[in-house]
Amino acid sequence: MTVRIRKYSWQLAPGHIRDIRQRVFIEEQQIPPELEWDETDEIADHFLAVLPDNTPVGVARLFSSLDETAHIGRMAILPEHRGKGIGEALLRHLLAEAAGQYDEVRLSAQEHAIPFYQRSGFHVCSDVYDDAGIPHYDMRCLAPELAVAALEERDHPLLLEEDRQSWRFENETRMLALMDSLAGQAGQRIWLYDRLLEHDLYDRFRFRELISALARRHRLSEVRLLIHDDKPLVKRRHQLVELMRRLPSRIELKLVNDDYPVEDQPFMLIDREGVLYRHDFYKPEGFCNFSDSGRVKLLSEAFQRMWDVGRSSLELRQLPL
The missing domain is CATH 3.30.870.10 (Endonuclease Chain A)
Incomplete structure (x- = not known):
């Protein structure tokens, strides 16, 4: 499915970004509002995925930490648009956005989403932990530029035991x-x-x-x-x-x-x-x-x-x- 991805600061972000996060995280996953809305929103770049007719369908944010590592977070696709490749397109756009600036990209993944992130070059780098009552794992990509360049030709780039090409x-x-x-x-x-x-x-x-x-x-x-x-x-x-x-x-x-x-x-x-x-x-x-x-x-x-x-x-x- 064709999808366009737009980038905003928090101050200029359209209401669709808040609406999608409200619906997915607060209403669907029952995450408390005080945990969903945090100070990181102010410093992050926010991304909105829209269909060709401008229908908003997904969001995510990207920010960096003091150690110059990029972090992907608050990634959500509306339920009626899941399973269409929109999440993958959004994730790969974020990875490409970070690849030219950072040597490492991290994210916190819900347990069921681990295979999804592995297909784009991320691997698990922590034990399971609880975040807002949901099991999570930290994941990272230590070679984002290589991962981005290989996404079209490898199923699990840079993943131990899965990436079978030299x-x-x-x-x-x-x-x-x-x-x-x-x-x-x-x-x-x-x-x-x-x-x-x-x-x-x-x-x-x-x-x-x-x-x-x-x-x-x-x-x-x-x-x-x-x-x-x-x-x-x-x-x-x-x-x-x-x-x-x-x-x-x-x-x-x-x-x-x-x-x-x-x-x-x-x-x-x-x-x-x-x-x-x-x-x-x-x-x-x-x-x-x-x-x-x-x-x-x-x-x-x-x-x-x-x-x-x-x-x-x-x-x-x-x-x-």
Whole structure:
């Protein structure tokens, strides 16, 4: 169905936006008015979806937080117009609106709506919680530009275990977006093999936070870092090293033992399905797969062989806390 989407500030928003939210959230879902209308409305951009004859059918809002993350919220389609693709068109418009400005887009999804958001590149990033008496989950897209570009050709872009097409990368920006999208969905393990923990790649705040979230999630969480050279880590502080020293039972680092065979290409493995593989230690070129259990199994075996004969870093152990 053809739908047009118009953008307004709260001060200039037509009454249709309030009317649709009133009908869907307050009347249909029984959300208290004092929770529905909040101060965020004043700073958000508001979007109204209309049919070709100008009939208003859906709304949403978009705003940013202090950490420069975009947030989608108050998304609603009138009951008589659901199931026609209007919600998907509205969501993808919002994602495209945010993609050029923000590296991350978040939203709070009612439990039944999770598959809807997953089809547009979002993944769950929280446990269930109650919001106005309704079960919700936080969801995020860590590579909105990539998701927007792939929406027409992929059913579940960037979703672990579901996105079955390979992603190619030939520059660092694209590689890091894919790396974070994978790491952000790890449920149990992240295994990383590289020449060294380059600061530009691994000493980034967002990557550290993703590693930290996995390490603290449960007692079976496992982060393994296998590298060839630890000298740069001694000379300059590294966020992953500091995190590892605070969570030694969840995050481990070993050095490759050159007396045994080693892999010639670096890679990162996420759970049993995700892999980011570079063709060269020195270039940001390679591929990323979100559903590739066969390749992950083979690389896991290679990683385990190197890990079993790896050695601890004495220099890192001697660093002051």
